[in-house]
Amino acid sequence: MQALFWNLVRSLGRGRLTRIDDSGAVQLVQMQLSQNETHDATPRVCEYGFQSNPPDGADAVAVFLAGNRTNGVVIACGHQQYRMRGLASGEVAISDNRGQSVYLSAAGIVVNGGGHPVTITNAPEITADSPLMHCTGNIACDGNIAAAGDILDNSGTNAQSMAASRRTYDIHTHDVSQVQGGQSTIRSNPPTPQE
Template identity: 50%
Template structure:
């Protein structure tokens, strides 16, 4: 009976383990990881389950929490991953963020949503339209619409509009000018 209790105690101790990810296979419907539990134990092809709608490819060295069915080291699955090196810190209670190892993030703060491209472009694709239902839309930089065929920005078009003149027809030459003055109202 003592042997049975010892075997049960070992299985209970083997139910969970923490390790470091050393390889990710993200080519199948279920992602699999190679996880090093200690200097002697490297477990290959451990399936990783994530919440629906969220996916990631954790960098090498990311910590993984593995559950083993009945304490069997050949029948495990990753239930959580964490990487302290890239974790966003300082979130207030109730705030949420998704982020990666390159500094890109979507941060749902108490004051509003912050999208940080981490120095990379942000691209919206496959959307027949974008709607900004807001009383004021601000842009620190310049805006270029129809960018595939247009080279002039909105600021460039404003400059042309603010300084343009028109020919005035039927003006008798002499001391008169043939073009109008620029617009009176520049903004």
């Protein structure tokens, strides 16, 4: 009975990660459980689709099969310094030690680039069923812009779309005064070609 008790006690361990090898099919970590107990090349398993390379000093929990301290696997880890705090019940976030995060908040999704670029790759189309974005900075585009609806510039002071401005331009004329041979004023033809 006493052997069973010790096997149960020895089947769990908590410590800190001191080195990580992320080059193989399975991530291998070095874990220090106490001053006298360090385990090297211990496999770390994660949920499918979620990968991370925790910084040194991350907290870790390991399971040792049948209490055998040479046969362990790390099943969870976190880092107290870089953990996002203050999440409400039901909220979810992924974050790193550089200030980058994707936060599924109760009010909506918040992506924080942490001062780094945000890149979307291999996405031939991005679809949104409501206004796609509100941009407070400049937008630079290397390609064409195709809009099924109107484009409105200087929207704070201008109520006329670019299409409406183009229609006005295409039909406008100019007075031609002091025409030789008479005193009357005539109008020019609309511009050619029309824009």
